[in-house]
Amino acid sequence: MNDSGIVLPGEGLLLTISQLALGLAGFAGIVGAFRGKNSGLERQDFMGLRLILELSLAAVFLAQIPSILLLAFKSIGPAIRYSSLLLAVFLGIYYFREMAIMGKESRTGFPPRHPKTFKLFGIPTFLLGAALVFNALWWLNLAPYVGAVLLLLLAASRQFFSLVNESPAAEKPLTRERSTRRQRKAGAE
Numbered sequence: 001m002n003d004s005g006i007v008l009p010g011e012g013l014l015l016t017i018s019q020l021a022l023g024l025a026g027f028a029g030i031v032g033a034f035r036g037k038n039s040g041l042e043r044q045d046f047m048g049l050r051l052i053l054e055l056s057l058a059a060v061f062l063a064q065i066p067s068i069l070l071l072a073f074k075s076i077g078p079a080i081r082y083s084s085l086l087l088a089v090f091l092g093i094y095y096f097r098e099m100a101i102m103g104k105e106s107r108t109g110f111p112p113r114h115p116k117t118f119k120l121f122g123i124p125t126f127l128l129g130a131a132l133v134f135n136a137l138w139w140l141n142l143a144p145y146v147g148a149v150l151l152l153l154l155a156a157s158r159q160f161f162s163l164v165n166e167s168p169a170a171e172k173p174l175t176r177e178r179s180t181r182r183q184r185k186a187g188a189e
Contacts, residue, residue: 006070006074006075006076008066008067008070008076008079008142009076009142010142010143010146011066011067013146014063014064014066014067014146014149015063017059017063017146017149017150017153018059018060018063018064020153021055021056021057021059021060021063021152021153021156022056022060024052024056024153024156024157024160025052025053025056025057025060025156027160028049028052028053028056028156028160028163029053031049031160031163031164032049042110043105043110044105044110044111044112044113045163047101047105047110047112048113048159048162048163049163051098051155051156051159052156052159052160052163054094055152055153055155055156055159056152056153056156058090058094058152059149059152059153059156062083062086062087062090062149062152063149065083065086065087066079066080066083066142066145067079069082069083076140077140080135080136080140080141080142080145081136081140082136083145084132084133084135084136084144084145085132085133085136087132087145087148087149088129088130088132088133088136088148091125091128091129091132091148092129095122095125095126098118102115102118113162114162117158117162121151121155121158124151125151128144128147128148128151129148131144131147131148132144132145132148
């Protein structure tokens, strides 16, 4: 409930999502601190940490937008409309940006460890983005918005569990590429 007495349906759920996302960002920071550069983290691990932090902090921020806009407009309709449009634009820009980063990293020899997962999240990202635009124009319902913010939290959580479950580079079996790199380093010393 805000100053005008208007209650945003689902506001409690959005606050819970925001708290979970903030906790996830904190845990990712702790994992990054304990597994820092000297612990054998590879470039993909740092990219994963970046992804976790970006997605979880985006979920924290975007979960608050409808409440902030409700305070500004003092009406639920415009708050949901502009929140939905903002989130649809964010999802589109973020997904295409990540595709460009993945392509660049793949060309430089650092492909993502789980490219199918990224592609799998692309389908609901597109569908929820379309639902958000439709929502902003006709429905004015908070459900697609909550679903899209939950998708951000789910993607960050998936990346976090992947990072935690990956063994450090020192414990990974040598692949041909890593073996060749180690031999080059040993020969250079």
